[in-house]
Amino acid sequence: MKKTLKQRLAILSDAAKYDASCASSGTSKRDSTKGGIGSTEGSGICHAYAPDGRCISLLKILMTNFCIYDCAYCINRSSSNVERARFSPEEVVWLTLEFYRRNYIEGLFLSSGIIRNSDYTMEQMVRIARDLRVKHGFNGYIHLKTIPEASAKLIEEAGLFADRLSINIELPTDAGVEKFAPQKHPKNIRRSMGELKTAIDEASEPTRTGRKKHFVPAGQSTQMIIGADAASDATVLGTSAGLYDSYRLRRVYYSAFSPIPDSSKNLPLIKPPLMREHRLYQADWLYRFYGFEIGEITAGRPGGMLDLQLDPKLAWALANRESFPVDVNRAEREMLLRVPGFGTKTVDAILVARAHRRLGLDDLGRLRVSVKKIKPFVVANGWTPVQLIDRVDLRDMFAPAPQQMELL
Amino acid sequence: MRIVLKGRGDFEEWRDAARDLLRHGIAPQHVDWGLNQGLFEETPAMAGSIVPGRSLTVPKAFLDLAQAMICHSDPARFALAYRLLWRLQGERYLLEVPTDPDVARARRMEKSVRRDDHKMTAFVRFKEVVQDGPRRAFVAWFEPDHHIVARTAPFFQRRFTDMDWVIATPMGSCAWDGEALTCDDEPAAKPDLSDETDELWRTYFANIFNPARLKVKMMQTEMPKKYWKNLPEAELIPGLIGGAEQRVRDMADRMASETVPRFHERLQART
Numbered sequence: 001m002k003k004t005l006k007q008r009l010a011i012l013s014d015a016a017k018y019d020a021s022c023a024s025s026g027t028s029k030r031d032s033t034k035g036g037i038g039s040t041e042g043s044g045i046c047h048a049y050a051p052d053g054r055c056i057s058l059l060k061i062l063m064t065n066f067c068i069y070d071c072a073y074c075i076n077r078s079s080s081n082v083e084r085a086r087f088s089p090e091e092v093v094w095l096t097l098e099f100y101r102r103n104y105i106e107g108l109f110l111s112s113g114i115i116r117n118s119d120y121t122m123e124q125m126v127r128i129a130r131d132l133r134v135k136h137g138f139n140g141y142i143h144l145k146t147i148p149e150a151s152a153k154l155i156e157e158a159g160l161f162a163d164r165l166s167i168n169i170e171l172p173t174d175a176g177v178e179k180f181a182p183q184k185h186p187k188n189i190r191r192s193m194g195e196l197k198t199a200i201d202e203a204s205e206p207t208r209t210g211r212k213k214h215f216v217p218a219g220q221s222t223q224m225i226i227g228a229d230a231a232s233d234a235t236v237l238g239t240s241a242g243l244y245d246s247y248r249l250r251r252v253y254y255s256a257f258s259p260i261p262d263s264s265k266n267l268p269l270i271k272p273p274l275m276r277e278h279r280l281y282q283a284d285w286l287y288r289f290y291g292f293e294i295g296e297i298t299a300g301r302p303g304g305m306l307d308l309q310l311d312p313k314l315a316w317a318l319a320n321r322e323s324f325p326v327d328v329n330r331a332e333r334e335m336l337l338r339v340p341g342f343g344t345k346t347v348d349a350i351l352v353a354r355a356h357r358r359l360g361l362d363d364l365g366r367l368r369v370s371v372k373k374i375k376p377f378v379v380a381n382g383w384t385p386v387q388l389i390d391r392v393d394l395r396d397m398f399a400p401a402p403q404q405m406e407l408l
Numbered sequence: 409m410r411i412v413l414k415g416r417g418d419f420e421e422w423r424d425a426a427r428d429l430l431r432h433g434i435a436p437q438h439v440d441w442g443l444n445q446g447l448f449e450e451t452p453a454m455a456g457s458i459v460p461g462r463s464l465t466v467p468k469a470f471l472d473l474a475q476a477m478i479c480h481s482d483p484a485r486f487a488l489a490y491r492l493l494w495r496l497q498g499e500r501y502l503l504e505v506p507t508d509p510d511v512a513r514a515r516r517m518e519k520s521v522r523r524d525d526h527k528m529t530a531f532v533r534f535k536e537v538v539q540d541g542p543r544r545a546f547v548a549w550f551e552p553d554h555h556i557v558a559r560t561a562p563f564f565q566r567r568f569t570d571m572d573w574v575i576a577t578p579m580g581s582c583a584w585d586g587e588a589l590t591c592d593d594e595p596a597a598k599p600d601l602s603d604e605t606d607e608l609w610r611t612y613f614a615n616i617f618n619p620a621r622l623k624v625k626m627m628q629t630e631m632p633k634k635y636w637k638n639l640p641e642a643e644l645i646p647g648l649i650g651g652a653e654q655r656v657r658d659m660a661d662r663m664a665s666e667t668v669p670r671f672h673e674r675l676q677a678r679t
């Protein structure tokens with residue numbers, strides 16, 4: 001018997017949850033005052049949160065979870081006995097629009113198992129995006145996961161309708177990809193990223209008419225699975241830095257390897273390393289927004305692994321005590337950004353405020369900074385932390401109390 | 409001097425009063441701001457003469473700040489906004505000192521209002537209602553913390569332009585019919601609504617959740633419990649949390665099957 005729409009929605013959203021991204025931000029500004037339905041206004045909106053703490057912003061589904069590839073880490077690999085289903089393009093369009101009208105979502109994140117071949121699959125996905133935009137005047141957000149080995153012409157067309165395109169790098173090293181995803185080729189994945197970057201760059205160049213071409217306005221992103229292979233944090237972050245620099249990716253997502261039903265025997269059946277994933281995101285942030293080099297973050301870390309107990313910025317500060325204390329009334333922006341407990345917004349506020357006043361700890365407290373946390377690291381009006389930074393127990397002041405290890 | 413306002417997010421109401429006070433040179437400590445709680449109370453005419461030569465210009469940043477603050481539900485908002493306005497006449501750069509206690513407090517109010525705006529754009533859930541005519545019609549019930557309905561409604565107009573909708577709240581309602589956006593500040597009653605599509609949404613919510621990554625605190629920080637009663641998906645949350653550990657254990661206990669699907673065998677045979 002044919003499965004109902006509801007049954008297939010259950011299967012094809014369950015199959016999509018291993019993709020971490022649900023972002024709907026950073027695209028061009030659009031609304032429907034001149035027709036159609038939907039809008040995008042810069043910042044994304046999380047319409048719900050699941051008990052896994054993840055934001056639900058988009059309808060994140062697979063077009064189908066039938067797949068001719070056999071990637072060991074994937075719930076949809078051909079050798080898995082997971083239940084299979086497929087949506088027609090019309091069904092995906094209908095679900096997206098009806099969910100959107102009820103304000104459940106910002107738009108669609110469509111991915112798919114590979115059926116027949118890459119181009120056939122990609123064609124179907126492009127058709128869904130085109131129908132949403134052209135037939136239904138949909139102005140909401142669309143993220144398409146491009147299919148590896150799909151032709152450049154199809155990717156180009158996808159880019160006309162999608163806000164974001166992504167292709168997953170899957171694992172931090174080429175050797176890992178070859179081992180676990182024998183039909184995927186890291187070289188080709190990087191070539192696709194390179195081609196997309198070139199196309200995005202070309203579209204953003206000013207034209208004679210002054211009108212910019214609408215092409216993947218929210219850029220490209222990728223995802224790496226953490227903990228399925230033996231790659232260290234230093235390797236993971238090095239790969240990310242390379243991707244950010246070479247292909248100007250908007251985001252690299254880290255996905256702690258999570259046990260899947262009917263799992264391949266080649267993989268560890270472990271609790272997903274969520275804290276490790278969290279530390280990687282923090283380090284990624286330090287690289288992109290705080291002026292840290294990857295080498296600084298991982299220097300001296302045993303086995304190239306980040307400290308799970310301390311956030312990487314605090315760990316760096318404790319390992320580089322000679323750089324502190326930092327004078328909040330005089331230090332350059334770059335140095336203020338290195339103070340554990342100061343975010344980029346706090347630093348900007350300090351720079352504005354200190355042009356008018358000399359700042360003390362109470363002033364910093366009014367910026368919603370944790371005075372207790374920053375005290376050892378700063379000099380402020382009426383405050384010098386001479387002894388604190390030399391304390392041997394400084395680490396203990398910050399490290400969380402020991403906990404019993406949890407078994408799976 | 410006692411000033412009585414309706415105080416339901418109407419910026420002009422406060423601005424007119426503040427402008428008069430400033431023109432008369434009445435210092436913030438001599439003003440007592442009150443709310444008109446339905447009782448018949450009116451602000452008496454202002455005594456004294458207008459102070460000549462007082463310019464009433466304020467930085468644009470103050471207007472944005474005050475417009476948000478006035479929507480806050482804290483009764484102290486009017487006095488604080490007036491104190492800032494008063495101080496700005498002498499301290500032109502006041503708003504550039506985010507560490508000033510008055511500015512910091514005002515910014516906190518502003519932030520709380522903007523968060524409320526954002527949560528409204530996120531958690532309003534439209535239910536379809538039957539209507540004659542070519543346009544589809546939807547109704548939503550939402551419970552904001554502050555008087556934000558009128559300032560957030562244009563977002564829904566820009567987004568859901570091709571459908572009729574009403575958003576009703578205990579702090580006023582807004583409606584769009586394709587021609588005009590109309591708002592009032594009267595408390596509305598909660599309508600009795602249902603929509604079949606909610607069942608598909610709940611199916612999605614339950615299946616996109618990964619039981620191996622339970623992070624309940626994180627969810628509740630972003631989606632506090634006070635919103636749950638109006639979210640169709642929230643009734644599933646206790647069950648999803650309660651069953652998560654067992655589902656992960658089941659996955660761990662179940663070894664990978666020895667048999668593979670037939671189409672996998674066919675694929676293997678092809679290569």
